[in-house]
Amino acid sequence: MSHTLLTETIAFVGAGALAESIFAGLIEKGITAPQQLFAVNQSNDERLAYVRDTYGMRASRDPEERDSAIREAGIVILNMKPKDAAAGISDIRHLLGPNQLIVSVIAGLSIGTIHHLLGAPLPVVRTMPNTSSTIGLGATGISFSEAVTAERRATALSLFRAIGEVSVVEEERLEIVTGVSGSGPAYIYYFMEAMIAAGVEGGLSEEAARSLTVQTVLGAAQMVKTTNEAPQELRRKVTSPNGTTEAAIKLMESEGVADAISRAVLRSAERAREIGLGLAEQSLAHGKRV
Ligand SMILES: NC(=O)C1=CN([C@@H]2O[C@H](COP(=O)(O)OP(=O)(O)OC[C@H]3O[C@@H](n4cnc5c(N)ncnc54)[C@H](O)[C@@H]3O)[C@@H](O)[C@H]2O)C=CC1
Numbered sequence: 513m514s515h516t517l518l519t520e521t522i523a524f525v526g527a528g529a530l531a532e533s534i535f536a537g538l539i540e541k542g543i544t545a546p547q548q549l550f551a552v553n554q555s556n557d558e559r560l561a562y563v564r565d566t567y568g569m570r571a572s573r574d575p576e577e578r579d580s581a582i583r584e585a586g587i588v589i590l591n592m593k594p595k596d597a598a599a600g601i602s603d604i605r606h607l608l609g610p611n612q613l614i615v616s617v618i619a620g621l622s623i624g625t626i627h628h629l630l631g632a633p634l635p636v637v638r639t640m641p642n643t644s645s646t647i648g649l650g651a652t653g654i655s656f657s658e659a660v661t662a663e664r665r666a667t668a669l670s671l672f673r674a675i676g677e678v679s680v681v682e683e684e685r686l687e688i689v690t691g692v693s694g695s696g697p698a699y700i701y702y703f704m705e706a707m708i709a710a711g712v713e714g715g716l717s718e719e720a721a722r723s724l725t726v727q728t729v730l731g732a733a734q735m736v737k738t739t740n741e742a743p744q745e746l747r748r749k750v751t752s753p754n755g756t757t758e759a760a761i762k763l764m765e766s767e768g769v770a771d772a773i774s775r776a777v778l779r780s781a782e783r784a785r786e787i788g789l790g791l792a793e794q795s796l797a798h799g800k801r802v
């Protein structure tokens with residue numbers, strides 16, 4: 513699939529795991545030249561050296577360089593942990609203006625709280641991506657503040673579409689997006705860890721257990737996508753009456769696995785809301801009311 517090339521510069525405020533998933537994906541897809549990208553973090557210079565050496569991006573904590581990179585960026589992506597968001601946004605708000613697109617990936621942080629911290633209702637794109645963006649297979653939920661024009665919405669969509677699939681949702685749905693796809697890769701890894709461990713317990717080599725598990729997860733996801741059949745229907749085709757799969761699924765049902773997965777997704781969403789409320793309270797100590 514061809515993608516729109518982004519011509520503007522992007523400043524990443526926070527250069528951790530999720531930021532890397534995004535900039536690695538953008539560079540890998542050729543959407544931006546590495547020199548269009550700038551990253552800053554809180555204290556880890558080694559990490560910034562890694563970012564420069566690995567991706568050829570600009571990355572620096574030098575205050576002058578940071579300030580001019582953020583001020584001149586067309587898009588500023590906020591990638592701090594929630595606990596660092598209030599201080600981090602207050603710290604850079606004097607560098608931001610209405611012609612920039614401010615993108616947040618921070619779990620729970622509402623557009624209202626961002627506006628409060630900025631002291632002005634600037635154009636804000638609130639997103640919930642996931643780490644699979646690294647290989648262009650991310651899943652991102654996205655919503656926009658009122659000030660984001662149709663043209664800037666298109667810019668934000670092409671940025672995240674370059675690194676995966678995007679669902680535009682109402683802002684209050686971003687918490688459940690967090691529960692499903694933001695945290696989601698970790699649930700699948702957890703499931704895979706357990707499958708590999710069971711394979712090894714049953715006598716397979718680690719390598720064989722890993723390779724069989726990986727291909728099974730990849731194949732199953734691709735089957736749902738390619739055939740467009742409901743997961744229940746695909747599951748039915750694997751499940752012979754009184755056979756092995758039925759025995760396994762019955763055990764999962766009696767252990768309440770589906771219910772636990774559902775509760776886990778909802779718990780993640782609830783945790784995102786808790787984080788958001790904490791941030792809204794914290795923001796009262798920072799920023800001006802808008
Ligand atoms: N890791 C994931 O799978 C996902 C994470 N998120 C969100 O992404 C955000 C970042 O998460 P991770 O990348 O996992 O965290 P991380 O801990 O790997 O990275 C956070 C980065 O923010 C930097 N930072 C902190 N305060 C700063 C400040 N004042 N100025 C500049 N940089 C500052 C840190 O130095 C670090 O580089 C979180 O808010 C999280 O909710 C969203 C979706 C998925």
Ligand SMILES: O=C(O)[C@@H]1CCC=N1
Pocket residue numbers: 619690694695
């Ligand atoms: O665990 C977290 O809080 C972040 C948000 C979604 C994925 N990781």
